[in-house]
Amino acid sequence: MGKKIQPTKTKMREQAPEERIHNNLEVPYGYSEEEAITEANRCLQCKKPLCVTGCPVEINIPGFIEKIAERNFTDAIRILKEKNVLPSVCGRVCPQEEQCEKMCVLGKKMEPVAIGRLERFAADWEAKQGNAPLLPKRKSTGKSIAVVGSGPAGITVAGDLIQLGYKVTMFEALHKAGGVLVYGIPEFRLPKKIVTREIEFLCRMGVELKKDFIIGTALTIDELLKDYNIVFLGTGAGLPWFMFIPGENLNNIYSANEYLTRANLMKAYLFPQYDTPIARGKNVATIGGGNVAMDSARTALRLGAKKSFIIYRRSRVEMPAREEEIHHAEQEGVIFKLLTNPVAYHGDGKGNVKFAECIRMKLGEPDSSGRRRPIPIAGSNHKIPIDVVVVAIGNSPNPLIPNTTKGLEISKKGTIIIDEETGKTSKKDVFAGGDVATGAATVISAMGAGRKAAKAIHQYLIDEKW
Amino acid sequence: MNNIIERKMLVPNIHLLTVEDSFIAQKIQPGHFVIIKIDEYGERIPLTVADWNRENGTVSCIFMQVGRSTRKIADLNNGDQIPTFVGPLGKVIDIDNYGTVACIGGCYGIGSIYPVARAMKKAGNRVISFMEARSSYLLYWEKKLRDVSDDLIISTMDGSLGSKGHNSDQLIKLLKQGEKIDRVIAIGCTFMMYDISEATRSYKVRTIVSLNPVMVDGTGMCGACRVEVGGDTKFACVDGPDFDGHEVNWDLLLTRRKVYVRDETVAEQVHR
Secondary structure (H helix, E strand, O other), X not given: OOOOOOOOOOOOOEXXXXXXXXXXXXXXXXXXXXXXXXXXXXXXXXXXXXXXXXXXXXXXXXXXXXXXXXXXXXXXXXXHHHHOOOHHHHHHHOOHHHOHHXXXXXXXXXXXXXXXXXXXXXXXXXXXXXOOOOOOOOOOOOOEEEEEOOOHHHHHHHHHHHXXXXXXXXXXXXXXXXXXXXXXXXXXXXXXXXXXXXXXXXXHHOOEEEOOOOEOOOEOHHHHXXXXXXXXXXXOOOEEOOOOOOOOOOEOEEEHHHHHHHHHHOOHHHXXXXXXXXXXXXXXXXXXXXXXXXXXXXXXXXXXXXXXXXXXXXXXXXXXXXXXXXXXXXXXXXEEEOOEEEEEEEEOOOOEEEEEEEEEEEEEEEOOOOOEEEEEOOOOOEEEEOOEEEEOOOEEOOOHHHHHOOOOOEOOOOOEOOOOOOOEOOOOOEEXXXXXXXXXXXXXXXXXXXXXXXXXXXXXXXXXXX | OEEEEEEEEEEOOXXXXXXXXXXXXXXXXXXXXXXXXXXXXXXXXXXXXXXXXXXXXXXXXXXXXXOHHHHHHHOOOOOOEEXXXXXXXXXXXXXXXXXXXXXXXXXXXXXXXXXXXXXXXXXXXXXXXXXXXXXXXXXXXXXXXXXXXOEEEEEEOOOOOOEEOOHHXXXXXXXXXOOOOOEEEEEOOXXXXXXXXXXHHXXXXXXXXXXXXXXXXXOOOOOOOEEEEOOEEEEHHHHOOEEEOOOEOHHHHHHHHXXXXXHHHHHHHOOO
């Protein structure tokens, strides 16, 4: 060693906040080749890399970074794709500060290696070269898998199993594949052409995609099992939570799912060129502190809000959102009303929301999530003028499949009960993973679950022991 | 991608749309709806199902041309394709032998009440069907509905056919005469369903209505279709769309349906 290591991450140029709130383009510009090589050279190439232990899909991180340092970008992306079917997605949305970068040895005394930015660089470089080369496929096994849901979990299962020689059909209820990648995460965080490209790659590999297909009604799981050996359920956590406080059904009060689906999937930000409208409030309040809340508050700015608020009942430290998203939201001028919670909404007499009535909170002892419990301060009621509200307090799994499938054990929270190591459900030949089993979580943890399930499915089809 | 077997206007601004979908055709039941999207730019809109043919694998809807999206469907022809035709969605309506069932339809709801009347008749009920429109030239499917009913009562606002007035006038007349009606199903515009629910309230006749809030996905993931029934918030797309008419907060439904009126007007006027 002995070489002097740059103590901070190589800076990645970003759109200025004042500019970017008026467009839907990505905030970071991505590394240039020189910047990527400079950053890659910060990696110590540890013999026992801790970063890999922080990665839910166990990417060979020093491996791909070494290739970048050698300017061998072809092999960098090849190594990445050995473990991650969606590197251009993960490089953009993974909470690296909680995962690989948190474990990075450099991070003890200086900033960790910018692993996420390097992953993004390698994936984007490949995309610029044209169609990605197909991965090799094993000889056909004659067995088939029905993947229900084309979100991160389903995509991972499909991508892994198609390479092992299985016939794979992916079913998607919506008219575009990608699940939360396409309806939930905004264009300015994850350009949809990236998702389209990744889905097209899967189809070029041989995965059959059936969109606009509702498993649970058009075909039940039992009917699928007549035509497929295995069913994998990756239907996500799409049922939005509301607070059920007075006035919550006034006009212009949205669940984050509706707000983001209108904006992202239905492209309401391009209304009237696109037919789906969305309320463009001047004062928009988003209730919640996670990534979805940040996405909603930032979408509101891009839709022309003069003021976009985050109303969150705990403090900054407890916010579950990715650090970079909170940071970008702050830069863009989102106003954070922390230790605040709505108790009712009041209308304008014509059915539209006009005020959010809120109370202040203080923090008490930690609750079951480990975070300090928010306690309302009596008598601290105050009104905030608001013309659009976005409720981003969480989701649970859509009950359609549990309600229409015999023998599928469900928890009290509505999640499908699975064996954590294999994804096996209580129903023979049915596996599950991702948000439908854990409740709302991250893209990468859904991919990790998909990876485990694919491995277990392959093993089960070989040794036939359930 | 679904093939259009037939798209034709039955009466001014009310169209029949028959689409090929073998999966939906096997599973479709009265009460179900489908979501349609016409092109890349289009909205997702719900249409209640009006008829189907399981052998041929086709599904039919009746729709009224009211705005941009329905105008786009109205411009399609036999042999064209619909990119998104999803279903079956919603809960199946309860069908049983109740005794005497009033099946009530108004404008686009006449189509939707037909499979309900048919199923109720098959279940052994005495079926009294009602249909209404502003004038006789706006009525359709009379023979179809009459064929599955014991009685068909027609109302027009101008009196050009049947009785002058509304379905509710004829229903109240029957109830006042002491006719024993065990259940009422009403499908059509919001005001008509509200009107029927109010008409039966004092007679304590169970009245089922098919609510028509704004929808986006139709599968239960967004909550756009929130309605209040019995004081609770429900998603019409997965908890309904059929609910007890006496429990519905009609004022809320009416205001929520108006939320995009201004945008809808803008959309209609934009050329592409």
